[in-house]
Amino acid sequence: MEGSMSKSLIAIPILVVFFLMFPMAIAFAQENGCLSCHGNESLVKQDQEGKEISLYIDKSVIPGSIHHNLRCVDCHREVKDEVHMEKPGPVDCGSCHQKELELYRESFHGQKYLEGIKDAPWCQDCHGSHEIRNVNDPKSITYRLNLPKMCAVCHQDPQITKRYRISVQEPYKIYHQSIHGIAIEKMGLIKAAVCSDCHGSHTLRPASDPQSEIYKYNVPQTCGKCHFGIWKTYEESVHGKALADKAPNAPTCIDCHSEHYILPPGYKASTVSGATISGHTCPQCHSTEVITDKYGLVTERTTKYLDSYHGVESRAGKRTAANCASCHGYHEIKPSSDPKSSINPANLPQTCEKCHPNAGENFAKGKIHLAISPQAEVGVNIVRRLYVVLIVSIIGGMIIHNWLIIFKRIREKYKESKNATIVRFNQIEIYQHLFLMITFTILAVSGFALRFPNSWWASWMVHSEEGVVFRSQIHRIAGVLFVLLCFYNLYYMLSTQRGRKQMIAMFPSLKDIRDVILNINHHLGLTKKKPQFDRYDYTEKAEYWALVWGAVVMSATGFIMWFENYSLQHMPRWILNICKAIHFYEALLASLAILVWHMFFVIFEPEIYPVNLGMLTGKTTLKELKEKHPLEYEELKEKGKIIDFEEMDENEE
Numbered sequence: 001m002e003g004s005m006s007k008s009l010i011a012i013p014i015l016v017v018f019f020l021m022f023p024m025a026i027a028f029a030q031e032n033g034c035l036s037c038h039g040n041e042s043l044v045k046q047d048q049e050g051k052e053i054s055l056y057i058d059k060s061v062i063p064g065s066i067h068h069n070l071r072c073v074d075c076h077r078e079v080k081d082e083v084h085m086e087k088p089g090p091v092d093c094g095s096c097h098q099k100e101l102e103l104y105r106e107s108f109h110g111q112k113y114l115e116g117i118k119d120a121p122w123c124q125d126c127h128g129s130h131e132i133r134n135v136n137d138p139k140s141i142t143y144r145l146n147l148p149k150m151c152a153v154c155h156q157d158p159q160i161t162k163r164y165r166i167s168v169q170e171p172y173k174i175y176h177q178s179i180h181g182i183a184i185e186k187m188g189l190i191k192a193a194v195c196s197d198c199h200g201s202h203t204l205r206p207a208s209d210p211q212s213e214i215y216k217y218n219v220p221q222t223c224g225k226c227h228f229g230i231w232k233t234y235e236e237s238v239h240g241k242a243l244a245d246k247a248p249n250a251p252t253c254i255d256c257h258s259e260h261y262i263l264p265p266g267y268k269a270s271t272v273s274g275a276t277i278s279g280h281t282c283p284q285c286h287s288t289e290v291i292t293d294k295y296g297l298v299t300e301r302t303t304k305y306l307d308s309y310h311g312v313e314s315r316a317g318k319r320t321a322a323n324c325a326s327c328h329g330y331h332e333i334k335p336s337s338d339p340k341s342s343i344n345p346a347n348l349p350q351t352c353e354k355c356h357p358n359a360g361e362n363f364a365k366g367k368i369h370l371a372i373s374p375q376a377e378v379g380v381n382i383v384r385r386l387y388v389v390l391i392v393s394i395i396g397g398m399i400i401h402n403w404l405i406i407f408k409r410i411r412e413k414y415k416e417s418k419n420a421t422i423v424r425f426n427q428i429e430i431y432q433h434l435f436l437m438i439t440f441t442i443l444a445v446s447g448f449a450l451r452f453p454n455s456w457w458a459s460w461m462v463h464s465e466e467g468v469v470f471r472s473q474i475h476r477i478a479g480v481l482f483v484l485l486c487f488y489n490l491y492y493m494l495s496t497q498r499g500r501k502q503m504i505a506m507f508p509s510l511k512d513i514r515d516v517i518l519n520i521n522h523h524l525g526l527t528k529k530k531p532q533f534d535r536y537d538y539t540e541k542a543e544y545w546a547l548v549w550g551a552v553v554m555s556a557t558g559f560i561m562w563f564e565n566y567s568l569q570h571m572p573r574w575i576l577n578i579c580k581a582i583h584f585y586e587a588l589l590a591s592l593a594i595l596v597w598h599m600f601f602v603i604f605e606p607e608i609y610p611v612n613l614g615m616l617t618g619k620t621t622l623k624e625l626k627e628k629h630p631l632e633y634e635e636l637k638e639k640g641k642i643i644d645f646e647e648m649d650e651n652e653e
Contacts (some may be wrong), residue, residue: 005407009166014452023544023634034072034082035057035059038055038056038295039056039057039058039059040056049074058130058131061131062130064131064133064137065130065131065132065133066132066133066134066137066140067132071247075091075093076088076091077092077095090122091123091124091129100202102122103203104200104202106203107200107202107203107204107205108204108206108209109121110205117164119154119160119163119164120156122183123151123297125154126139126142126150128140128141140203144184144190144191144194145184145185145188145190146467147195147196148172148175148176148181148184148185148194148195149172151171151172151195152172155171155172156171156172157172158170161221168259170259171260174260174261174390175195175260175261177261178260178261178262178263179262179263179264180192180193180262182195189484190204191226193226197222197225197226198213198214198223199213199214200212200213211300216243216248216252216584217243217246218233218245219252219253219254220235220240220252220253223253230331233331233332234332236332236334237333237334238333238334238335239251239252239333240332247295249285249291249294249295251285253607255284255285255597256271256272256281257271258270258271272325272330274319274320274321274323275314275315275319275321275323277323277325278305278306278311278314278323278324279306279314279315279326293314305324310322310323320355322355324515326354326355327342327343327351328342328343329342341503347608349361353430358564388499399459406610410610411612413611413613414613416621417613417614417617417619417621419619419621420617420620420624421621421622421642422619422620422621422622422625422636422642423618423619424614424618424619425614425615425618426498426618426619427618428503429618430615430616432485432489432492433615435481435485436482436485436547439478439481439482439485440479440482440590440594442474442475443475443478443479443482443587444587444590445457445458446471446474446475446478447475447587448462448587448591449461449477450462450471451460451470451584458465476562479554479555479558479562482551482555483551483555486551486555505534505535505536506536506540506541506545507541507543508538508541512538512541513534514531515531515537516538518530518531519531519538532630532631533628533629533630533631533632534629534631534632534635535629535631537628537630539597539601539628542597543593544600546590546593548589550586550589553582553583553586554583554586554590556579556584557579557580557582557586558583560576560579560582561576561579561583568613579628599631602615607627616648622642625642
C-alpha cells in the first residue's frame, strides 16, 4: 500500500510536467511545420498557374525577435492547416496592441493608410515583420540610433515627396548635418533628439493639427521635453508671453533655430550664429512692416544696428562683435520696461560690462540703436546738419570747379568741329543715333526699376500705384519705338545708296582679327606699328552687330513677356521663364557694354577726352580722319574728294 502511494506521488509531478509541456510540444511541432516550408530557402511551392505562394523566413531572426515566444498562428490566425493554398491576409497587430492601433488610426499616417494610400506606412514598415526587436535593442529598426534612417526610407525618397507634395525635401539629409543628427549618428548620444521626439510615433500629426506636437503653439513644449530649463525661461520672455496669448506672429524655437538643420551658435551656418542673428534671424520679424505695424514695434531697429559700430564689425566678419542677443538675451528677452530686462536702463551697465569692463552709467546714457536721421539725438542731429552743409558746399564747389575745366575743353573741341570738313554721318544717321540713345536709356531705366525696386532711382516707379502704371507704360512705349527704329534702320541700309555703303563698310573681315592682335601688341609696347583702320574699325563693327543681335533678342523675348497670356496658349511655362531670364541678362549685358565699351571710346579714350562730338555734328577733321581712319583717308584722297594742304606743304619743304 505504501509502495503504491509512493508511486502515485511520483507520477503526479510527471503528469503535471507532461500537461505543461504538451502545448509547447504541439507549438514546437507547428512552428517546425511552418518553417519546414517557409524556412527552407530552396523550397518554393507553386500552384498550377506558376505563382509563388511560399514566403521565405530567415530562421536566424526568430530567436532575437520580441515575439519569439509566439506561435506563427498567433499572428497568422487565418491559417488553419499546415498545408494551405490560400495566402493569409494582413496581420492584425491590434489584437495585442489595441492602444497603439487606436492611436495610429487617428494619426496622419493612419488616416492616409485607411484612405488607401499605398505608400502610407503600416506597422511592419516601421517595426519590421518577423525580426521585430525590442525598442531598446541596438539591432531594432526603431532603436533610437537607427530611427532617423528608418524614417528616411520614405521621407528621403524623392518620388514619394514629389508624389504627395511633402513640403520638406530631404529632411534626413538636413537632420544628418544638424547638431541632433551629429550627436546621434557620429557621437552615439542615445538621448539626442530623433524624429519621434518631435513628431511623435503612433500619434504623428501634421503641423496644422492643434493636437500635433509640432503645431505652432505646442513647439516650445515639444522642445522643452529635452530643453526644460530653456522652455521655462522662454515662457517668461516677451516672445513666450505673446505665444501664450496666441499671437500668430510670435516666434517659437524653430523660427530662430530652424526645424531640422539646427546648429549651435559656434557654427557659421547656424541661424543663431553672431552675424546671422542680426543680419537675418531677428530682422525676419523686426524688419517686417506687417509685424512692426501690427504690434507697434519700433521700425528699422535692425537697419540702425547694422549701420552702427557693432553692426559694421559684425558685417565685416568679427565674431566677437555684439549682436542683438548680446544685449537683449536669447530665450529670456524682456521689454526694456521690465526691471529684469537686460536692456532696462538700470541694468544696461551690467549688460555692457560683458564686453566693456568697468562700464559705468555713461553707457546707459544716449540712444543705443543710433540713427543718423532727423529723429536722432540733438547733438548728433546738429553734427549731421553741419556736415551736410559742409559736404554739399565743399564737394559741390569742387565739382563745379572741375566741370568748368572740362566745359572749357568741350567748347574748344566744338569750335574745332566747326572747321571740320569731312562728313562721316548725315542728318538722318544723326537722328537715328539720337533716337536710339533716348529709347535705350528709357528702356534700361524702366526695365531695371522692376528688377531693383529698392534702388533710390527706381523706388518712385514701383512703390506707388501711379508709378507702377507709368513704369510699365513708358517701358512698352519705348520698346515699340525702339523696334520701329530698328526696322527703319534696316530699310535705310537696304534702300539707299549711302545706307548700302555703310552696311558694306560695317561687315566684319579677317583684317579685323589681325587689327585686334596688332592693336593689343601696340598698346603693350611690343610693336610700334599701329593698325590701319578703314571707315569703321573693329570696335565700331562689334558695337553695331551687338546692337543688331540685342535688338532681335530683346524684341522677341519682350513681346512674348508682354503678351504672356497669349504666349502660354502656344508654349509651356518653362519656355516663358527662359525668355524672362534671357531678357534680363541680355539687358544687363547690353547696358554694361554701353558703359564699359561705348562710353570709353566716346568719352574716356585719352585722344578723345572729354567727348567725341562726331555723332552730334556728323563731321570730323582731316587730321582726326588721317589718324583714326587712315585707309578711308587714302581712299578719299585718291578719289580727289579731299585735299590735304598740310601734307602738300610738308612735301614741298
